[in-house]
Amino acid sequence: MKKPHNLKIEGLSWNNAGTLLYATAVTEPNPHSSLWVYDPQTTELRKHCDNLEGEIESLETLPDDRLAFGIHDDQALSFHVYDPEQCQTVDGSRIQTPYNDIEAIAWPSANCTTMQKALQAFFIALSENEDIYLGEDRNLRVSIDGQIYQGQLALEKTQGLPPSDGQLHLIGIPDANQDGINDFLITYPSGQQQILYYQGLTSS
Template sequence: MLTKKIPTQILAIILAMPLLVVYADDNVVCLGDNYEQGLPIPNVNLPTVSLTSEGNVAKIYEGDSLTLFTNATVDTQNGANPNFYWCAEQGQLEIDPTAPDLSQVKYIAPAEVTENTWVRVVVQLSDGLGYVSGKSLFLNVSPITYYFVEGYLYNKYGHTIPDAPVEVAGHTAVTDENGYYKINELRAGNYTLTASKDGYNFTPIEITVGENETNTISLISDDPTPCLLYAVHDEGKKHSQFFTVNPFNAFEVKLLGSLYKGYDIEALDIHPTNNQLFAAAGDDGLQPGHLYKVNSWNGQMSHVGDTNFHEINGLSFTQEGTLWGWAEGEGLIQIDTETGNGTLEIAYDGPVEDITWDNEGLILYGVENNTLLAYNPQAIVLTKLNCTLPDGEVEALEMLPDGRLLFSLHDDETLSIHALEIDSCDRLDMAIDVTLNEIKLNDVEGIAWPIEACIR
């Protein structure tokens, strides 16, 4: 069963109905086995066929593809079997792997057209009993009009930012020495424009590309990440609220952005050198196990990708900027911060709630049922320490610059800061009783301390 190019000398594809005649030329392609009307067998119900396109679309662009479907009936009680034969005046026809009987096929429009072109696609149905039926469908193939966007990246002082990637719809450009970028070959539509560079916070913006739309779009970076304690609160099991605590201003607490409903953010950490905040989702959210970037000024999340693990309970960066995570019920993973893809490093099915590297990058700490764990990557050994954290379920860990372990508790009636001396297992607590905008921040799932920002 092959796609066939019909020579010009062949007359026509004769179908059961006179109106369904496609005259062959060099552009016509066909798929399947052609059956001509045969001698009919008496007392057989005639075959019927209808033809539709995916989403009932009648217009596609050059080079695009579209699935075409049939709805056929044959007299199976008399031994009829449907056989399909397709032809298109221009473009290509391909077998759909899900329909080897050719009851549906993929149509690929011509790679290039200079103007709107009507293409007729015909399907012929033979029942194997001598009867043939058919149907045709007209598709409007249009040339693609491409657009571009351009602009500059600035810092808050109005200075341009060179060597910064700018991305729209999978197309990336890097700003030149003057902070200028230009992205070509964009189709008309709505997109998100993003930019990134170490030490800067760019808020993604929604843009519309097309005729009569503004194509000059510049971005101004927010200030670098401030020296604050960042945290995420679990509101109602699967809603997430970022917030900050300012240890230099009487532990002032502020909400960071609005409530993310249905995202179930369970883990948080910050890159050690560029101060980019990252978050990961649990299994109760819209995108379980996915990785996000978080703007440290407004709390806006931008999607990075799927870790391919169902629930991420913890995130922690090494000094070198390698992101590690804990996948619930599976173990310790490494995560690519560009794609979000995770790789299992140590299998472990215990209920570990969070992880954090020490300041030297030698030991990775975790907590399981309020007992501290220590992972030595050199020996590839995971051990339980003789240190149990009391009074509630620990859900978030972070290493402080002085080597103490910062942690939070599940359903804590106050927003409390707990610090632990690891060697002695001595604990220091400071309670902050606060309710903001009717949200009581008593279920902290992840915390992050930007060491680089705090020593600038």
């Protein structure tokens, strides 16, 4: 990523499609934050909005692609919702508490459900049945032609480019966790990538 040398980036968050990276930054002497957008396809970083309040260190994308943020050293626990399309703060609340310097915000991601559904749909189409288990522990079991294959999804995800056909892709990769078995790399329609550690066949 290329950025102006005087840009102090504080908060970062991808949009739900994984195609744009939002960033908040303070450009001195202006004490307020501006919203920047990075496009990985064009490698362009541009200022998008210039009317955010205060110094924003915490930024998170909500399921509807609006942005949640908190203000640094706001003397209250403040939580705000910002519409990046309209460049407008649309909601907010403040709670008086000594714990008032928000450094990070995490929201249960709609991406997680979307990715799980895409993965389940992929294996349903592959096996022509719905005998698939995907647990909260990231364990995956798929029954194909009477045999049960098992694996575990990696905890980490990385951001890549979305597939041009908009479909989930699964490719074999060399052994990623040194257990002696080759693994798989999943690329979701959003472009996010996750390793599937293949564990072999199981009898149950």
